[in-house]
Amino acid sequence: MRKYLKYKGVPxxxxxxxxxxxNKKEIHKSEPKRFYxxxxxxxxxxxxxxxxxxxxxxxxxxxxxxERDWFRRHLQKFDYVMxxxxxxxxxxxxxxxxxxxxxSIGLSKQLKTxxxxxxxx
Numbered sequence: 409m410r411k412y413l414k415y416k417g418v419p420x421x422x423x424x425x426x427x428x429x430x431n432k433k434e435i436h437k438s439e440p441k442r443f444y445x446x447x448x449x450x451x452x453x454x455x456x457x458x459x460x461x462x463x464x465x466x467x468x469x470x471x472x473x474x475e476r477d478w479f480r481r482h483l484q485k486f487d488y489v490m491x492x493x494x495x496x497x498x499x500x501x502x503x504x505x506x507x508x509x510x511x512s513i514g515l516s517k518q519l520k521t522x523x524x525x526x527x528x529x
Contacts, residue, residue, distance in 0.1 A: 447513070448509055450509070452503045454487055454498075460489060461500050461527045462498055462501065462502070462523060464495070464520075465494060465522070466479065466494050466515070466518050466520070468518045475513055475515055479515065482506065487499065491528075497524070500523060
């Protein structure tokens with residue numbers, strides 16, 4: 409087995425030129441494998457005249473920030489208004505398939521909804 413000089417992790421010859429072996433495949437260990445998973449998208453039109461009478465409060469931990477951002481984007485899509493960072497008001501009721509999906513990804517315990525007596529202005 410031949411020993412090679414190395415410069416920045418690449419084997420070089422005596423002149424400092426890199427030595428490439430065409431039979432050996434390059435393996436990049438610095439790049440981790442990335443697995444992308446996408447959440448479902450929901451479209452639901454409540455109408456512009458529907459009263460904002462549902463209060464949604466959530467506390468989703470930082471470890472589930474992808475799900476939290478997905479949930480926040482869908483509240484915006486459903487014409488909800490942010491009262492505070494994790495308190496939103498909008499039309500009711502939320503779609504059944506949306507609530508079932510929220511339950512399937514494990515966010516139902518961090519989510520509370522309240523029906524308001526008078527619509528939010």
